Amino acid sequence: MTYTTIKVRLIPNREQEILLRCHAGTHRYAYNFAKNYSEEYYKANGKSISPYEIGKVFRSGYESIPWIKDICKDVSDKAISDYGIARENSFKNYKDGYHTKYKSRKDLTQGFAVDARKLRFRGKVYLPKIGWISVNQTPKKRLYKNPRVVFDGLYWHLTLGIEITPEPVDLTEEVLGVDVGLKHLVHASDGSVYQNINKTKTVRKLEKKRKACQRQMSRRVKDSKNYLRAKREHLKVCRRLTNIRDNHLHQVSSALVKTKPKAIVLEDLQIRNLLKNRRLSRAIQDASWYKLRLYITYKAERQGTEIVLAPTSFPSSQLCSSCHERFDTVAQKRTWGLDIRNWRCTHCGETHDRDLNAALNLKWYYNNK
Numbered sequence: 001m002t003y004t005t006i007k008v009r010l011i012p013n014r015e016q017e018i019l020l021r022c023h024a025g026t027h028r029y030a031y032n033f034a035k036n037y038s039e040e041y042y043k044a045n046g047k048s049i050s051p052y053e054i055g056k057v058f059r060s061g062y063e064s065i066p067w068i069k070d071i072c073k074d075v076s077d078k079a080i081s082d083y084g085i086a087r088e089n090s091f092k093n094y095k096d097g098y099h100t101k102y103k104s105r106k107d108l109t110q111g112f113a114v115d116a117r118k119l120r121f122r123g124k125v126y127l128p129k130i131g132w133i134s135v136n137q138t139p140k141k142r143l144y145k146n147p148r149v150v151f152d153g154l155y156w157h158l159t160l161g162i163e164i165t166p167e168p169v170d171l172t173e174e175v176l177g178v179d180v181g182l183k184h185l186v187h188a189s190d191g192s193v194y195q196n197i198n199k200t201k202t203v204r205k206l207e208k209k210r211k212a213c214q215r216q217m218s219r220r221v222k223d224s225k226n227y228l229r230a231k232r233e234h235l236k237v238c239r240r241l242t243n244i245r246d247n248h249l250h251q252v253s254s255a256l257v258k259t260k261p262k263a264i265v266l267e268d269l270q271i272r273n274l275l276k277n278r279r280l281s282r283a284i285q286d287a288s289w290y291k292l293r294l295y296i297t298y299k300a301e302r303q304g305t306e307i308v309l310a311p312t313s314f315p316s317s318q319l320c321s322s323c324h325e326r327f328d329t330v331a332q333k334r335t336w337g338l339d340i341r342n343w344r345c346t347h348c349g350e351t352h353d354r355d356l357n358a359a360l361n362l363k364w365y366y367n368n369k
Contacts, residue, residue: 316361
């Protein structure tokens, strides 16, 4: 079963926006209650408590929360369930449950969950306790999964998970090696090269504008009218940058998958370690290598293409793609570094472009793993 997500822009009036903010506030309140109660319970009893039991405690205190009657009860139930999932993921990733954070009204992204069974579309969308809200598009009638209302700092959106049936694809016998970089975003083993969108004139102009907006915000009195105006302009620029980068990642990932290879080989890069390089950390973040990998993975899985991750120990750039001998620092009379873009193999005499050579070696890795 395959799912994809669609985003519907909500256009609420003033009263509806107040209700949306109240629902988002209730989601924060219930989530923070669940986190606080869970930690206090563990300190007192030495064991964890399930989200179901936390929900029973939360609902028993409804009388002391008069405003909760105006909010759909699914919001608080789902918020407590969300905390349970976050705590479970924290144990998986960090081996303890203390890496969950409290939600704040200052967080840029706010939102809450909606019961899919109560959603209705008739040119507008009906949300329980809020009413009919205008939308920019009406999705087809189908079974929705995990609908959520999200505020991104500028606009309200309704995200819907929908089930799709992938069309069968006849795959070729080719294997595609994909090397990511900063000078060019992607070098593929078939010779195709995809630019880094962050080096284009449009993105550079927007980056300058973003920094200018940040300077304006720093010179204003916090929460004043001028500060909020500068903050809104900053959010618009950041939104524009995010959309441009995401669109480019989708275009590149789709172009790679549409070659219909039987397998795509990627490097299993440890992004956290790479971000420790202060000179390149910003460029690596903007390139969004991990997001590109996610896009390639889910699109490839839809058509049955295998995704193979080469381990970090595999020296894809340092191997000669012709004779597969490693870069010899003694014979080359220099150490391996990022400044080496082209090099000549001392064993076979072949000259290599660093990135294309890495992509070819990733393809070779699939056949010799």
